[in-house]
Amino acid sequence: MWRKHVAVWFAGLFFVCSLFAIAVAQKRPLDVPFVPTPPEVVKKMLQMANVGKDDIVYDLGCGDGRIVIAAVRDFNAKRGVGVDLDPQRIRESNENARKAGVTEKVLFIEGDLFKADIREATVVTLYLLPSVNLRLRPKLFRELKPGSRVVSHDFDMGDWEADKVETVDNYHTVYYWVIPAGVAGTWRWAGGPKGEQQFRLELTQVFQKVKGMLFVGKAATEIRETDAKLVGRQLSFTTVRQVGGQQVKVTYNGQVNGDTIEGTVTISGQAGVRKWVAKRDPATVEGTWRWAEGGKQLLLTIERRDGQYFGMLVNQGREQIDDFYVWGAGVQFTIERDGKRTYNGVVRGDKLIGTVNGEAWVAERVKQSARRR
Ligand SMILES: C[S@@+](CC[C@H](N)C(=O)[O-])C[C@H]1O[C@@H](n2cnc3c(N)ncnc32)[C@H](O)[C@@H]1O
Known part of the structure; x- marks a missing residue:
């Protein structure tokens, strides 16, 4: 009899141990180890992001909570949220917030930063790794509002150039970006x-x-990258045009709000400013687009879910594109096809017109009825 009891007991123990082993094995590994940002660098990050009373600051991979705590304690941020996968770090963050007397204004969440909902953040701070920053980049563009600021300790964002870069003690680098509004498309005004x-x-x-x-009547003027500036929702550009037989410099400056820009026009040699209101031609990137490449037909489906755009390559099955962006009536994505290929196009009627790795690219909208056939 006692032998049977021992056998049942061992079977039970084996079962519990197996469950524990499975749980440990399934735990997602950290993408980055814990290395804290020194206090003087924390200060520089929050200064560069110009954190103030209206800000909600998220630190993705918050470690011991120091950036979030400094944001509410030293910069008077409205609220701070830290996300970390490591429960030990979350315990430390809560303990440090208690010691700093800021528990009311902070929240620490144990979880994966790639799954966190960051839509309410006005400032995001990072100390991750270059490859992790790149994986995170599309999420920042999908979820953050234009004008939100991102600061990163030591690591950049690849070809998304920083708006500002500063160093601390000639050793630490802090990168700063502002999420730009989507301005691609055709704008018109009188x-x-x-x-x-x-x-x-x-x-x-x-x-x-x-x-x-810029087209005015029959005249066309090129706006080069160096003639235009987009910071958050603020768009400005300068052109040199013939006005009344004279060459004048015309500067446009406006705030982008969806499909409207409102601002002013300044003309050199003329006193005062004029009102400027431009409207974007209606255009949606949503839908399915088709083009041929290397003798093969490619299909891209763009869907909008919960206000966020996702791009899928539809060939054998639907494969979500990780590096995917929508900027108003424009779209950009990178896929692996004999090396990296980056497509950038703007919707013009039923076409998506632009470039792939700098060469001409045109995709056609697939009509609903044609797709069903
Ligand atoms: C270099 S430390 C930075 C800590 C803090 N932000 C700072 O600057 O002091 C990176 C942190 O990211 C956390 N981490 C790594 N991978 C993560 C993931 N996928 N989701 C959430 N946190 C993660 C680690 O546990 C670690 O605490």
């Missing part, structure tokens, strides 16, 4: 002294870099 001239501005966008062409 101008001239009596509003008699029709203006058309065609813009393309790569992160915060903007360029295009």
Whole structure:
């Protein structure tokens, strides 16, 4: 009898141990080990992001909570949220918040930073790794509002150039970016002294870099990347045009709000400013796009879920594209096809027109009825 009891007891023990082993084995490994940011670098990060009373600061991979705690304690941020996969770090963060007397204003979440909902953040701080920053980049663009600021200790974001870079003690580097509004597309307005001239501005966008062409009647003026500046929702550009037989410098400055830009126009040699309101032609990137490449037909489906865009390559099955961005009426994505291929295009009617690795690229919208056939 006692032998049976011992056998049952051992079987039970074996079962519990197996469950424990499975749980440990399934725990997601850390993408980055814990290395704390020194206090003087924390200060520089929050200064560069200009953190103040209206800000909600998220530290993704928050370690012992020091950045979030400093944001609310020293910079008077409205709230701070830290996310870390390591429960030990979350315990330390809560303990440090208690010691700093800021528990009311902070929240520490045990979880994966790639799965955290960061839509309410106005400032995101990072101390991760270059490859982790790159994986995170599309999520930042998908979830953060234009004008939100991102600061990263030591690591950049690849070809998303920083808006500002500063060093601390000649050793630590802090990178700063502002999430730009989506301005790609065709914008129109009426101008001239009596509003008699029709203006058309065609813009393309790569992160915060903007360029295009301005058409006024039959005249076309190039807007080079160096002529335009996009910081959050604030777009400005300068053109040199013939006005009344004279060459003048015209500067546009406006705030982008969805499909409207509102601001002012300044003309060199003329006193005062004029009002400027531009509207973007209706265009949606959503839907399915088709193009041929290397003798093969490729299909891209763009879907909008919960206000966020996702791109899928639809060939054998649907494969979500990780590095995918929508900027207004423009789209950019990178896929692996005999090396990296980066596509950037703007919707014009039923076409997506742009470049792939710098060469011409045109995709056609697949009509619903044609898809069903
Ligand atoms: C280099 S430390 C930075 C800590 C803190 N942000 C600082 O600057 O002092 C990176 C942190 O990211 C956390 N981490 C790594 N991978 C993560 C993931 N996938 N999700 C959430 N946290 C993660 C680690 O546990 C670690 O605490």
